[in-house]
Amino acid sequence: MPDCITPSRIIACFAFDDVMSLDVVGPLQVFASANGELERQGRARGYEVLIIADAAGPVPTSGGFKLYADLGWRDLELNTVDTILIAGGDGINRVRQRSDILEWLKQAEGKLARLGSVCSGALVLAEAGLLDGKMATTHWSRCDEMRQQFPAVQVIEDRLHSYDAQGLDGDPHIFTSAGVTAGIDLALALVEADQGRAIALAVARRLVMFLKRPGGQAQFSAYLTPAIGGTAQLAGLLEWIPGNLDGDLSLEALSARAAMSARTFSRVFTRDLGMTPARYVERVRIEAARALLQDDAMSVTRVARLCGFGHPETLRRAFQRHLSISPQEYADRFGRKPDVVAV
Structure with missing residues (x-):
């Protein structure tokens, strides 16, 4: 006492x-x-x-x-x-x-x-x-x-x-x-x-x-800050990724798009962004999911599909890992309620 x-x-x-x-x-x-x-x-x-x-x-x-x-x-x-x-x-x-x-x-x-x-x-x-x-x-x-x-x-x-x-x-x-x-x-x-x-x-x-x-x-943070480091080699790829979150963003697919071997691509990416390609992709997907979950018209299932997580459980595990909160809890806390139009 x-x-x-x-x-x-x-x-x-x-x-x-x-x-x-x-x-x-x-x-x-x-x-x-x-x-x-x-x-x-x-x-x-x-x-x-x-x-x-x-x-x-x-x-x-x-x-x-x-x-x-x-x-x-x-x-x-x-x-x-x-x-x-x-x-x-x-x-x-x-x-x-x-x-x-x-x-x-x-x-x-x-x-x-x-x-x-x-x-x-x-x-x-x-x-x-x-x-x-x-x-x-x-x-x-x-x-x-x-x-x-x-x-x-x-x-x-x-x-x-x-x-x-x-x-x-x-x-x-x-x-x-x-x-x-x-x-x-x-x-x-x-x-x-x-x-x-x-x-x-x-x-x-x-x-x-x-x-x-x-x-x-x-x-509450602007979770992703995709600043380019000492090379412009990845600039085009980083601009392309957010528009293709529901596609194949594996190491092999990204390295091919960057015209590098997987080993070289992984080394250059980690050097310039301070994280692996897989971690970066997951963070971009989470950031996109956060934005979509603020719209009450979007279900967790649809957000998971649009952002490349596929299944809601995969999205839930990613949110818990990075944000210590579930997607539904995030939507409940930060979602924008639809405007009510008086008739």
């Missing part, structure tokens, strides 16, 4: 010019809402929330409005703080180049119970070397960048966060979250670890959220 007489935990979120506002206020609202739930039960408040920045005062966000920082990060007494979260946003690359901030984070890591990030804030932790050897995620659009620039980090694309209080499938000390609203999922996990499941569930209900969202961020 959580200790009800433990003093409030100080949770500080680091903001900067052009920060994503929701990366800051989303997680902090979860902790503030937890205070409300605790008080409704006659228990002491569990958290004190702070926004920190270069200095106390207004912080311009990427949304065109300002947040107000309670104090400068240099003035934060680290030995009194439980958790620091590094937000993400358009200004994150400037923060990554700040040696003073990186050094501060290295020092803070040893004094804090928890150090985490929201969205692209993970790149700051990676830049400081604090994610080496650890599982980490970030916004889906920057996972490849993290993987390439920080090979010592174990990048996990389809996880909403890498926090695990038990340290069995994640880290209880240094952790990251995926894009934007995943910071709220992370904060709920922290509240559950601190205050128990009942409080975390009450907060989730209050905020009209899942306590644990099904699936991962791949459900």
Whole structure:
């Protein structure tokens, strides 16, 4: 059972010019809402929330409005703080180049119970070397960048966060979250670890959220980004594939169309796109299926046939493998209801 007489935990979120506002206020609202739930039960408040920045005062966000920082990060007494979260946003690359901030984070890591990030804030932790050897995620659009620039980090694309209080499938000390609203999922996990499941569930209900969202961020990403690498040999083929998903897209058929031997084609394709031809084809088919499933007039069976999966069960297995959700669940969540025309 959580200790009800433990003093409030100080949770500080680091903001900067052009920060994503929701990366800051989303997680902090979860902790503030937890205070409300605790008080409704006659228990002491569990958290004190702070926004920190270069200095106390207004912080311009990427949304065109300002947040107000309670104090400068240099003035934060680290030995009194439980958790620091590094937000993400358009200004994150400037923060990554700040040696003073990186050094501060290295020092803070040893004094804090928890150090985490929201969205692209993970790149700051990676830049400081604090994610080496650890599982980490970030916004889906920057996972490849993290993987390439920080090979010592174990990048996990389809996880909403890498926090695990038990340290069995994640880290209880240094952790990251995926894009934007995943910071709220992370904060709920922290509240559950601190205050128990009942409080975390009450907060989730209050905020009209899942306590644990099904699936991962791949459900929301532009899953396929077919950029060409160091050669234009494959450009024509990559343009042709999406229009022929229900045809023969085997290695032999694709290599013949590219006028290469199967062995050479496989080597060139993997070198330029970072994945095998079979995996690429499956990802294109999944992306097409995702688009079609957003139309409520399309059945799962028809989508499976049009996208080259053949049988709905094959489509279901592919969706579970890549998106951790079934095609029907995806259609229910993201489908566009037909317009109702008044007569």
